Amino acid sequence: MEDLKYKLKEQLIEALNLEGMKPEEIDNTAPLFGEGLGLDSIDALELIVLLEKHYNIRIEDPKDGRKIFHSIDTMAEYIQSKQLSA
Amino acid sequence: MHSKVFLTGKGVISSIGKNAEENYQSLIRKKHGLKYTQLLDTFHKEVFPVCEISMTNEELIALLNIQNPVGYTRTALLGMIAVKEALEDAGIEWKNNTLEKKYKTALINSTTVGGMRHTEEVYLDLLKPDMQSESESYIDTHDLGECTERIADYFGVHSYVTTISTACSSSANSIMLGMRLIQQGIVDRAICGGTDSLSKFTINGFNTLMILDKEHCRPFDNTRVGLNLGEGAGYVILESERIVQEEHKKPTCYVSGFANTNDAFHQTASSPEGDGAYMAMNQALEYAHLKPSDISYINVHGTATPNNDLSEGRAIERLFGTTNTPKFSSTKPFTGHTLAACGGIEAVYAMLAIEHQVIFPSLNFKDKMEELTIEPTTDVIENYKVDHVLSNSFGFGGNNSTVIISKVV
Amino acid sequence: MKKAVYINGIAAISPQHTFETAEFLPTPVNYDDNYLLVVDADYKKYINPVQIRRMSRILKISYTCAKNCMQDAGITSLDAIITGTGYGCIDDTEKFLLSMLHQNEQMLNPTAFMQSTHNSVSGIIALNMKSNAYNYTYVHRGLSFESSMIDAMIHIQEGKKNILIGGFEENSKNHFEVTNKISFWKKNHIPSLALLEDKNIGTIAGEGANFFVLSADKTANTYASVLDVSMLYKPKSYDEVAAAIQDLLDKNNISTADIDVYISGLNGDSTMDSIYYEVADKCLPSAALLYFKHLCGEYYTVASFGLWVASMILKRQEIPAILQVSKQEKKQIKYILLHNHYRNINHGFYLLKHE
Structure with a gap:
């Protein structure tokens, strides 16, 4: 799980072009949107592409993204639950 | 007071008809143009239905009697069909280079895709050192101005030729510029509107934004999830008061107001309170010296994306109130969202509404939006007093435009 | 205007x-x-x-x-x-x-x-x-x-x-x-x-x-004023280009002799440049001929770089040697005509004045 989270952070930094940021600087529990990293709705769409590209998980309704992308923890949990059920 | 500029001609081609009369008949018979694409080869062809014009490029070329069809893009061809109808409707001669014989004319075209439909077909080939020679004719047709020049050359416009691209408000903005050029005396008349053909690029682009509906779109409905794309072209002819007098024309409509504002909220989304939309409608009313209660009908932008309809709906409620709000409908379920063309097509529909004194229906509306009190008109209303039609077009980049078309009394 | x-x-x-x-x-x-x-x-x-x-x-x-x-x-x-x-x-x-x-x-x-x-x-x-x-x-x-x-x-x-x-x-x-x-x-x-x-x-x-x-208002930072801008689409001959320039000057009550500097869009393409030389020779013989595309390359909106050059010249009243096609004597610069064309299809003319 920790490996997955670290990997996820690396992918997130690359996909969202968070220049100069290191995976260590992203807190697993901190909110990604709004207050925390300051991501917005376009980043959410980019994260949907990220999940499909790297984890073969498709999110059909953009509204579902809000919960899933709350933090690195929630994203990792979601990925794991999808992979277990697959 | 601003000098009056009249609407003396209109032309349109869309998935519901290749001229204004066919479009009108479809609108009052509730016949929409949505189906799975027959002409565009895309991965999504059985996923996202579109409002496609059923004619092939060859059929369009034949209709225009073009002898040497090399390098004519679909976007240019659709534009030419609609401009031709608009000029004929206005009684303007254009054959043998007569169009500007008496009056300086502007062609203010607009498009968002230009030659992309062809670029995407030949692009990989163009990157090869040994490309096929047929591909070469679509190198210099990619940019957005090229289709405008094809149209200008076909009809012989040379005094003022330009192209606007402000996403989905483009052709509404072209009408505004036509007004201002005539008022300044830079030209005597203007051909204003827009054209866009369907392309893989736009289907995929809107898909990445997750705002395409796999079903028929449902503007202002609580269950709406997105838009359907369409293709088409729509143009109006604007003429100065002087031309109308000299040529003894009897136009039915004129442009009474317009405004363009920016939401300055987000790159692609509208502000939830519809600030830009509110300002555009309000400024257009002020320009026209009209009160909100003077408006008979609003042809809303109404794309059926969750964001647009909420933003636009709230702006309408703020400006027009929730009781005695003018009749409003979105014609997007008929034509799909035709991007740069929609402002021109819907200006033609506004003219039709005034000429026939009729309100067009909003298809597929069932459940009122939970955030709003107002509801769109769902039936054709005939014999309705239509004096002033307010037409909205909103685009990416926060671009908001309103044009008010009024009945000449 | x-x-x-x-x-x-x-x-x-x-x-x-x-x-x-x-x-x-x-x-x-x-x-x-x-x-x-x-x-x-x-x-x-x-x-x-x-x-x-x-x-x-x-x-x-x-x-x-x-x-x-x-x-x-x-x-x-x-x-x-x-x-x-x-x-x-x-x-x-x-x-x-x-x-x-x-x-x-x-x-x-x-x-x-x-x-x-x-x-x-x-x-x-x-x-x-x-x-x-x-x-x-x-x-x-x-x-x-x-x-x-x-x-x-x-x-x-x-x-x-x-x-x-x-x-x-x-x-x-x-x-x-x-x-x-x-x-x-x-x-x-x-x-x-x-x-x-x-x-x-x-x-x-x-x-x-x-x-x-x-x-609308002049300030201490004003570079120049724009008297007029016009466009010409697909001229069939040099005469149409010359007529467009004459028309622009006439509308603003300026004679060809008033133009001190002609900033051209010369781009080194032998099939495209002759029109500028013709304007310089026949239409504006008393104006200094300048060019700028060797500095910025060719692109659709390159005339905006030409306008930057013109603004700098009018404010500073100097013409860097790098812009001159042939060497110019120093004199007061009051009016500039900036002319650029894209493949002889789209021509743009800008009439600018020192303030």
């Missing part, structure tokens, strides 16, 4: 050192390639880190240039934002197009699509400056910037005070290669500063962003 229109702020990001400098082309940069790129500015100074990470190169260049231009004019609010661009954000367009074709229309990124729209520059300026004002983008080939100018000048006639206008274009390798196939660019490599010495067809590809604040 009835009401005077003043250029009160300018900024250029170009292949030369034109940005954040008080000097006027002090050390021209030569390029031994037919593909010129801008000298990058410190974009981070102008754009906050949250936004910059997503912005494409041309968005950064254009926005930075726009913001600097407003600082130069000393204004913070605008009555209109108008941009001109031929290809728009071509790099993002190509990026999205290529992924779409290579990935069979799947798993595509929204950012490239969103920023591929031609009005994303004017949109982002409005967004960042919180400007609700009129916001237009003209995309008509070699008339994109001219259309923007005329629109801005009409706004001043309509009573508006300050208009931000800009021309921008970015170079991209793919686009360069593709347009090279239809002989837009020289097949041989030449030193850019010796552009006019080469007699082959084609020119050198360039890019840049050039922004201006046009205003």
Whole structure:
């Protein structure tokens, strides 16, 4: 799980072009949107592409993204639950 | 007071008809143009239905009697069909280079895709050192101005030729510029509107934004999830008061107001309170010296994306109130969202509404939006007093435009 | 036009050192390639880190240039934002197009699509400056910037005070290669500063962003006034070009002898340049002939760089030697005619006056 989270952070930094940021600087529990990293709705769409590209998980309704992308923890949990059920 | 500029001609081609009369008949018979694409080869062809014009490029070329069809893009061809109808409707001669014989004319075209439909077909080939020679004719047709020049050359416009691209408000903005050029005396008349053909690029682009509906779109409905794309072209002819007098024309409509504002909220989304939309409608009313209660009908932008309809709906409620709000409908379920063309097509529909004194229906509306009190008109209303039609077009980049078309009394 | 229109702020990001400098082309940069790129500015100074990470190169260049231009004019609010661009954000367009074709229309990124729209520059300026004002983008080939100018000048006639206008274009390798196939660019490599010495067809590809604040009122920072701008579409002969120039001068009660400087769009393409020499010889024999495309390359909205050059000349009353086709004596410069054409299809004329 920790490996997955670290990997996820690396992918997130690359996909969202968070220049100069290191995976260590992203807190697993901190909110990604709004207050925390300051991501917005376009980043959410980019994260949907990220999940499909790297984890073969498709999110059909953009509204579902809000919960899933709350933090690195929630994203990792979601990925794991999808992979277990697959 | 601003000098009056009249609407003396209109032309349109869309998935519901290749001229204004066919479009009108479809609108009052509730016949929409949505189906799975027959002409565009895309991965999504059985996923996202579109409002496609059923004619092939060859059929369009034949209709225009073009002898040497090399390098004519679909976007240019659709534009030419609609401009031709608009000029004929206005009684303007254009054959043998007569169009500007008496009056300086502007062609203010607009498009968002230009030659992309062809670029995407030949692009990989163009990157090869040994490309096929047929591909070469679509190198210099990619940019957005090229289709405008094809149209200008076909009809012989040379005094003022330009192209606007402000996403989905483009052709509404072209009408505004036509007004201002005539008022300044830079030209005597203007051909204003827009054209866009369907392309893989736009289907995929809107898909990445997750705002395409796999079903028929449902503007202002609580269950709406997105838009359907369409293709088409729509143009109006604007003429100065002087031309109308000299040529003894009897136009039915004129442009009474317009405004363009920016939401300055987000790159692609509208502000939830519809600030830009509110300002555009309000400024257009002020320009026209009209009160909100003077408006008979609003042809809303109404794309059926969750964001647009909420933003636009709230702006309408703020400006027009929730009781005695003018009749409003979105014609997007008929034509799909035709991007740069929609402002021109819907200006033609506004003219039709005034000429026939009729309100067009909003298809597929069932459940009122939970955030709003107002509801769109769902039936054709005939014999309705239509004096002033307010037409909205909103685009990416926060671009908001309103044009008010009024009945000449 | 009835009401005077003043250029009160300018900024250029170009292949030369034109940005954040008080000097006027002090050390021209030569390029031994037919593909010129801008000298990058410190974009981070102008754009906050949250936004910059997503912005494409041309968005950064254009926005930075726009913001600097407003600082130069000393204004913070605008009555209109108008941009001109031929290809728009071509790099993002190509990026999205290529992924779409290579990935069979799947798993595509929204950012490239969103920023591929031609009005994303004017949109982002409005967004960042919180400007609700009129916001237009003209995309008509070699008339994109001219259309923007005329629109801005009409706004001043309509009573508006300050208009931000800009021309921008970015170079991209793919686009360069593709347009090279239809002989837009020289097949041989030449030193850019010796552009006019080469007699082959084609020119050198360039890019840049050039922004201006046009205003109704003169200020201490005013560079020049714009008396008029006109466009000509597909002239059939030199006579039509000469007539268009004469018409522009007549409308403004200026004679050809009044024009001190003729800034031409000479680009070293032997099939395109003759018209400028003809204008210089027959129409404006007493004017100094200048050129500028050896500094910035050719692009659809390159006349905006020409306008930057003209603004600098009129304010500083000096003509750097690098701009002169033949050596000029120093004299007072009152009127400039700037003339640029794109492949002899789109011609733009700008009549400018010293203030």
